[in-house]
Amino acid sequence: MTKKTISRDEALHNLRKYIGHDLGLYAEKYNITIEKDGKINKGWKGQVLEQLAGLDNNNIRAPDGGDFELKSVVHTRKGDKWDPKETMAITMIDEASLAKEDDFYKTHLWSKLEKLICCATSFEGSGAKTSKLLSVTSFEFLDGDETIKEIKKDYEDIRKKSIKDGFHSLSGKDGTWIQPRTKGQGGVNPRTGQPNPKTRAFYARKDLVRKLFEPNAKAKSSLHKVSGAQIGIPLTDDE
Secondary structure, three states: OOOEEEOHHHHHHHHHOOOOOEHHHHHHHOOOOOEEOOEEOOOHHHHHHHHHHOOOOOEEEOOOOOOOEEEEEEEEEEOOEEEEOOOEEEEEEOHHHHHHOOOHHHOHHHHHHOOEEEEEEEOOOOOOOOOEEEEEEEHHHHOOOHHHHHHHHHHHHHHHHHHHHOHHHOOOOOOOOEEEEEEOOOOEOOOOOOEOOOEEEEEEOHHHHHHHHOOOHHHHOOOOOOOOOOOOOOOOOOO
16 A cells, blocks of 8 residues: 655644644554553653654655654743743754754754744643643744844854864853753763763754744744644633
8 A cells, every 4th residue: 555645734734733632632542652660651742743743654754855853842831821841852963064064054953944843732740641732833934034044153153163162062051042952861881981972962942942833924824723822822711
């Protein structure tokens, strides 16, 4: 049987139909394990979102050019609004590629950003087996925004620092919208006594996550609002 190809636009359309829904209910429907032996499966929401996007066993992502990557970011209630609980990992940083890729729009980072589908989910407490899909957006909503130019400058500044002061000099303090944080356990390998390699990844700071889900003229025409759960929109009484 030929598998159906799913484009980013189709995935966005599919996901938006579930805004306001409890993802936990769909985990049960698709036989996705949330908890086993007292431990929470940290990836359960991502697995549910892939199913809701249309990526079941009979569907595949479209080839390069129409491909997409799903990311979800947990949001907590702050007063009458939803706010990101965490930063968002974008992609790993390779020292050699960072030195080589001097054109931002031809970098691995940009190729990841322009294909992103970002989903905001609600934080219902540690170990919770429920989470509401609050909003769905993509990086295209920042097209023409000064933010893109500032992200480009972040990348260029981080690249220059890596070349001048060494890859090890990069830290989470670098960048206004994106940051080159360490990723991985680090420390010392108890078996060999040798330091574990420190890897780094580009992360979207919370302000960039807020910006992505921020209602704007372009996004209002295509994003659904469900009982005030849109990011930055006050919660209603039934929330």
